[in-house]
Amino acid sequence: MIAMSDIYEKIMDLAKRRGFIWPTSECYGSVAGFIDYGPLGSMMKRNIENIWRKFYIVSEGYYEIECPTIGQEEIYVASGHVKGFSDKMCQCPHCREYLRADHIAEGNGIAGASAMKSEELASVIGTLPCPACEEVLGPVEVFSFNLMFHTTIGPGSQRTGYLRPETAQGIFTDFSRLLRFYRDRLPFGTVQIGKSYRNEISPRQGMIRLREFTQAEAEIFVHPDQKRHPRFHRYADYEMPLFSAEQQRAGASPLSMTMQEAVQRGVVANEYVAYYLALTHDLLVRIGISAERLRFRQHLPDELAHYAEDCWDAEVFSSRFGWVETVGIADRTDYDLRAHEQQSGERFAVFLPYETPQRMNRVRVVPNMGALGPRFRGSAKAIADAIGTSLPGPDGITLTIEGNEMLITPDLYEVREEVVEVPGEEVTPHVIEPSYGIDRMIYGVLEHSYHEEIVDDEERRVLRFPPAVAPIQVAVFPLMNRDGLPEIAMEITDALKNRGILAEYDDSGAIGRRYRRQDEVGTPFAITVDYDTREDRTVTVRDRDSMRQVRVDSARIPDLIRSLIDQTVSFAEL
RNA sequence: GCAUCGAUGGUCUAGUGGCAUGACUUAGGCCUUCCAAGCCUAUAGCCCGGGUUCAAUUCCCGGUCGAUGCACCA
Numbered sequence: 001m002i003a004m005s006d007i008y009e010k011i012m013d014l015a016k017r018r019g020f021i022w023p024t025s026e027c028y029g030s031v032a033g034f035i036d037y038g039p040l041g042s043m044m045k046r047n048i049e050n051i052w053r054k055f056y057i058v059s060e061g062y063y064e065i066e067c068p069t070i071g072q073e074e075i076y077v078a079s080g081h082v083k084g085f086s087d088k089m090c091q092c093p094h095c096r097e098y099l100r101a102d103h104i105a106e107g108n109g110i111a112g113a114s115a116m117k118s119e120e121l122a123s124v125i126g127t128l129p130c131p132a133c134e135e136v137l138g139p140v141e142v143f144s145f146n147l148m149f150h151t152t153i154g155p156g157s158q159r160t161g162y163l164r165p166e167t168a169q170g171i172f173t174d175f176s177r178l179l180r181f182y183r184d185r186l187p188f189g190t191v192q193i194g195k196s197y198r199n200e201i202s203p204r205q206g207m208i209r210l211r212e213f214t215q216a217e218a219e220i221f222v223h224p225d226q227k228r229h230p231r232f233h234r235y236a237d238y239e240m241p242l243f244s245a246e247q248q249r250a251g252a253s254p255l256s257m258t259m260q261e262a263v264q265r266g267v268v269a270n271e272y273v274a275y276y277l278a279l280t281h282d283l284l285v286r287i288g289i290s291a292e293r294l295r296f297r298q299h300l301p302d303e304l305a306h307y308a309e310d311c312w313d314a315e316v317f318s319s320r321f322g323w324v325e326t327v328g329i330a331d332r333t334d335y336d337l338r339a340h341e342q343q344s345g346e347r348f349a350v351f352l353p354y355e356t357p358q359r360m361n362r363v364r365v366v367p368n369m370g371a372l373g374p375r376f377r378g379s380a381k382a383i384a385d386a387i388g389t390s391l392p393g394p395d396g397i398t399l400t401i402e403g404n405e406m407l408i409t410p411d412l413y414e415v416r417e418e419v420v421e422v423p424g425e426e427v428t429p430h431v432i433e434p435s436y437g438i439d440r441m442i443y444g445v446l447e448h449s450y451h452e453e454i455v456d457d458e459e460r461r462v463l464r465f466p467p468a469v470a471p472i473q474v475a476v477f478p479l480m481n482r483d484g485l486p487e488i489a490m491e492i493t494d495a496l497k498n499r500g501i502l503a504e505y506d507d508s509g510a511i512g513r514r515y516r517r518q519d520e521v522g523t524p525f526a527i528t529v530d531y532d533t534r535e536d537r538t539v540t541v542r543d544r545d546s547m548r549q550v551r552v553d554s555a556r557i558p559d560l561i562r563s564l565i566d567q568t569v570s571f572a573e574l
Numbered sequence: 575g576c577a578u579c580g581a582u583g584g585u586c587u588a589g590u591g592g593c594a595u596g597a598c599u600u601a602g603g604c605c606u607u608c609c610a611a612g613c614c615u616a617u618a619g620c621c622c623g624g625g626u627u628c629a630a631u632u633c634c635c636g637g638u639c640g641a642u643g644c645a646c647c648a
Contacts, residue, residue, distance in 0.1 A: 013585075026639095029622060029639060032640090089646090145646095147647085206640095209647070215648095437648090459610095510608090
């Protein structure tokens with residue numbers, strides 16, 4: 001068994017040695033919070049992203065878009081990141097510790113500190129002790145530290161830009177185009193996979209907290225009153241552990257239940273959220289996260305964003321970091337679209353026609369301009385506008401125009417009752433957002449796939465990746481480096497490549513060493529060409545996990561390996 | 575960001591104010607008929623900047639990165 005304390009070191013060491021993860025730009029000294037994906041890491045990342053695409057694009061039908069990683073200031077004013085994504089900080093003049101100014105105030109029982117302006121906060125905390133050195137702070141400067149990377153766009157104008165702190169906003173700002181693309185109907189979804197940036201104050205957990213990271217996000221736009229997922233039946237009976245807010249408060253454990261139950265019992269807000277909880281569980285297990293080390297935790301009321309109706313985190317257990325939030329699934333209501341409506345002045349709504357236009361009685365107050373004009377002259381327009389939105393009393397309408405209260409008598413307007421046909425309504429959709437941290441998923445897969453075992457008194461290190469995740473899918477070896485075996489092995493390698501399979505030929509060193517090399521990078525299958533191959537064209541296929549081998553006709557190899565990778569056939573069945 | 579500790583080939587490591595150890599890995603070769611065997615050969619290293627010194631990988635100062643604690647953390 002592996003000592004849990006050093007599994008992280010072992011994994012990162014292997015990842016570094018074998019080309020999965022490297023510290024970035026090492027020749028100049030690395031920078032914390034940034035990593036390079038090496039050859040095998042890039043391949044593995046792409047495989048995971050493509051599995052994600054299979055779930056969201058192929059299966060759900062939510063197309064992918066790609067937006068810039070730099071956005072103009074307005075986007076992030078609207079999203080709240082310019083204001084809300086910064087911390088009010090100060091530095092203790094005595095011990096030079098950087099501190100959260102609002103936390104100092106709140107820690108001393110001062111309410112509403114998070115809403116205060118910097119100057120106000122500074123004067124409040126001046127008399128308080130530093131939590132680090134306990135000296136009274138005295139006059140301090142409170143400054144905002146924004147977690148967004150700041151830049152300027154173009155020369156001269158110095159227009160402010162930010163590196164995006166999440167991919168989601170690109171989807172919101174494209175809402176009108178997307179709505180038209182999806183032909184003006186709800187629900188529809190759009191996804192984006194790409195880099196996001198957060199200038200973390202002190203990123204220290206390896207690839208768990210990065211300053212540049214990859215997100216895969218889906219934004220699903222639904223009718224606010226229709227949160228039943230049209231394909232809910234797919235996951236209705238899917239059972240998994242849910243760590244609800246209630247269970248957390250009670251100090252209890254997660255409860256295992258089906259999605260159907262979860263929605264019926266009100267544990268999960270609606271079918272959409274439940275559906276993506278199950279889909280996420282399905283996906284994470286499929287890429288190699290162990291189900292025993294995966295849970296879904298609901299946000300407690302105090303950590304739930306004020307606009308969110310429900311939010312769950314998929315948490316992956318790491319023996320080093322504990323439960324790591326890896327995916328967030330939230331019902332964000334109409335918050336984002338409303339925010340961009342307000343900032344941009346554009347309307348972000350869907351016009352939904354009724355099945356049959358509805359007849360409605362409407363009372364309209366129509367001002368009599370012929371009488372209003374001569375009587376009120378310059379104020380006539382303002383009065384007419386006010387009349388249009390008023391409810392007349394028996395004696396007329398009382399209005400306050402330019403500070404003067406006045407009575408508008410019934411002869412100055414006409415009340416018309418009319419029947420109008422309303423063809424439909426405008427609806428601002430609600431947004432269901434599953435948001436995945438790809439890098440954290442990769443770390444989770446690495447940690448959960450890593451195994452050490454003793455074979456013939458030798459330690460064997462093996463990454464038990466699912467075949468679809470493994471960077472190298474199959475290795476091909478000639479048993480001996482002569483007698484025509486290499487030629488046959490190279491032919492088989494070519495046949496595999498022609499079938500779109502990532503195959504690696506290797507004839508260096510003893511056969512056992514070659515198997516071990518592939519075990520360590522998680523290659524699921526290895527084909528060996530031996531002397532029998534010359535006689536009957538059969539080769540051995542070796543399974544990484546069981547180390548068992550079967551002999552098969554070499555002509556069948558490309559199709560067989562394809563099926564093994566796609567998991568339509570399992571090795572045990574051979 | 576603060577405090578403590580650390581940094582020597584790809585990896586692990588010995589050691590030093592004056593030619594820098596060894597093992598593993600990797601590459602080439604010999605051998606070898608299925609799970610890191612053996613033999614020969616080769617490649618490759620003192621985190622960065624400044625200072626002290628005739629001479630610094632070694633001592634001093636500053637920085638970077640990493641670990642730990644504090645603080646911070648969609």
